[in-house]
Amino acid sequence: MERLPLSRLIIISNRVQPPTGEGGGNQGGLAVALSAALREYSGLWFGWSGETVDAFTGQLNLQRAHGVTTATVDLEEHDFDEYYNGYANRTLWPLFHYRLDLTRFERGFEGGYQRVNERFADTVVPLIEPDDLVWVHDYHLIPLGQELRARGLGNRLGFFLHIPWPPTQLLRSLPHHRQLVEALFAYDVVGFHTEEWLESFLHYATSLMGATLGEDGRVTVGDRTIRAISCPIGIDTESFVAAATSEGALRAAERMRASRAGRSLLVGVDRLDYSKGLPERFLGYERFLQQRPECRAKVSFLQIAPPSRETVDTYLEIRAQLDGLSGRVNGEFAELDWVPIRYVNKGYGRETLAGIYRAARVALVTPLRDGMNLVAKEFVAAQDPADPGVLVLSRFAGAAHQLCDALIVNPHSPDELAEAINTALQMPREERIARWRRMMDNVVEEDVLWWRRRFTDALEAVTAA
Ligand code: GDG
Numbered sequence: 177m178e179r180l181p182l183s184r185l186i187i188i189s190n191r192v193q194p195p196t197g198e199g200g201g202n203q204g205g206l207a208v209a210l211s212a213a214l215r216e217y218s219g220l221w222f223g224w225s226g227e228t229v230d231a232f233t234g235q236l237n238l239q240r241a242h243g244v245t246t247a248t249v250d251l252e253e254h255d256f257d258e259y260y261n262g263y264a265n266r267t268l269w270p271l272f273h274y275r276l277d278l279t280r281f282e283r284g285f286e287g288g289y290q291r292v293n294e295r296f297a298d299t300v301v302p303l304i305e306p307d308d309l310v311w312v313h314d315y316h317l318i319p320l321g322q323e324l325r326a327r328g329l330g331n332r333l334g335f336f337l338h339i340p341w342p343p344t345q346l347l348r349s350l351p352h353h354r355q356l357v358e359a360l361f362a363y364d365v366v367g368f369h370t371e372e373w374l375e376s377f378l379h380y381a382t383s384l385m386g387a388t389l390g391e392d393g394r395v396t397v398g399d400r401t402i403r404a405i406s407c408p409i410g411i412d413t414e415s416f417v418a419a420a421t422s423e424g425a426l427r428a429a430e431r432m433r434a435s436r437a438g439r440s441l442l443v444g445v446d447r448l449d450y451s452k453g454l455p456e457r458f459l460g461y462e463r464f465l466q467q468r469p470e471c472r473a474k475v476s477f478l479q480i481a482p483p484s485r486e487t488v489d490t491y492l493e494i495r496a497q498l499d500g501l502s503g504r505v506n507g508e509f510a511e512l513d514w515v516p517i518r519y520v521n522k523g524y525g526r527e528t529l530a531g532i533y534r535a536a537r538v539a540l541v542t543p544l545r546d547g548m549n550l551v552a553k554e555f556v557a558a559q560d561p562a563d564p565g566v567l568v569l570s571r572f573a574g575a576a577h578q579l580c581d582a583l584i585v586n587p588h589s590p591d592e593l594a595e596a597i598n599t600a601l602q603m604p605r606e607e608r609i610a611r612w613r614r615m616m617d618n619v620v621e622e623d624v625l626w627w628r629r630r631f632t633d634a635l636e637a638v639t640a641a
Pocket of ligand 1: 239339409423445447480481524525526529545547548554
């Protein structure tokens with residue numbers, strides 16, 4: 177029998193994306209996941225409105241849509257520059273994705289990050305009742321738990337990191353790294369997508385903080401004991417399967433079928449981000465076309481890459497780099513009636529996306545580093561069971577730990593990518609079905625509800641202080 181949650185759930189994340197109803201619009205994976213969690217519990221979702229004002233007021237904007245209450249607050253322009261564009265996206269994001277070369281260390285960023293976490297704490301505290309479970313999300317808000325405790329909050333506090341946790345030696349290059357990690361000890365439960373990220377965290381805690389490890393993921397530093405768990409996020413599988421056979425999806429699949437003119441469709445869908453390995457993917461595809469002239473004009477590669485974080489310079493650079501690369505490959509190989517890469521810089525609705533996945537013979541999901549990667553799971557969920565496509569998946573995506581039946585590749589190697597594309601295109605239907613079945617079992621079993629329960633069960637099991 178379904179157990180009804182007794183506590184309310186307060187979700188806190190940088191951005192709040194209320195559900196958009198049937199079809200899902202352009203809601204990202206995390207937003208879909210959290211809306212599903214909030215529909216089951218009562219409670220609310222708190223975060224930044226995405227708007228900036230001249231002076232911070234802490235005024236809340238409360239809304240309710242599709243069973244989810246949201247509370248948002250505006251930030252100041254310099255908060256946006258230092259906290260969001262600065263420490264979150266110029267310091268922590270690149271560092272945690274192993275891109276020390278792109279990581280910027282600036283004192284102003286760090287100050288802004290701390291200030292916004294304090295502002296979030298000041299604003300959200302009055303909304304929290306004593307029995308509420310509080311679940312904080314992602315790298316933007318690591319110090320929030322500490323700030324909430326400093327304001328007297330005794331609630332059960334959880335934190336989930338959606339991106340990788342870097343190896344200790346990398347993390348040590350961050351000024352005040354210990355302070356950041358110590359802040360995690362204000363929570364009761366800390367979750368990571370994979371054992372790999374969890375182990376890196378434990379390595380830091382034991383080797384640099386003298387932490388001792390106990391049963392069930394207990395980690396003690398001084399007088400604080402937390403539970404650190406691995407808890408891989410899933411997708412809203414049931415609704416994605418439905419989306420893939422919806423009217424909108426069928427229309428999109430039909431459009432794709434007409435446009436590929438009998439060719440096999442390769443597809444990539446990624447936020448335009450340097451962690452997603454897009455230049456490397458284009459180079460791998462180019463290598464495939466070079467090595468297999470007989471396959472040219474038999475394939476068509478569609479890369480959907482909606483721009484993101486366009487106010488951060490490295491994101492403009494990756495966009496320019498991809499424009500150049502796709503132009504080069506197309507210039508080299510295109511024919512009158514064939515363009516090798518269709519590279520589209522905009523987003524599509526969820527049903528359209530599901531239809532595109534279903535029409536594809538191969539998905540290229542080849543990030544250089546990714547906490548999980550939901551596109552890989554969505555592609556699996558969208559397939560026709562009788563004639564499924566093949567997933568080519570980077571070994572550096574968290575999803576590779578669960579989707580072991582994908583063709584697992586090293587995304588840095590153009591030869592390996594070219595080889596995997598070829599294997600995927602040649603794969604007999606029985607093998608495609610067998611691989612897909614095993615992946616689909618995982619996507620069904622460990623879906624977003626499973627993920628949420630695994631985390632909130634751990635949080636509920638904590639004895640409130
Ligand atoms: C972070 C971590 C982790 C993309 N383009 C369109 C569109 N999308 C949707 C996809 C998917 C989501 O955005 C992207 O999720 P990912 O997991 O691939 O990546 P991040 O945005 O980097 O997310 C990641 C995730 O958090 C969850 O923990 O897996 O590792 O980096 O759902 O479908 N959706 C629509 N149109 C598009 O054009 N509708």
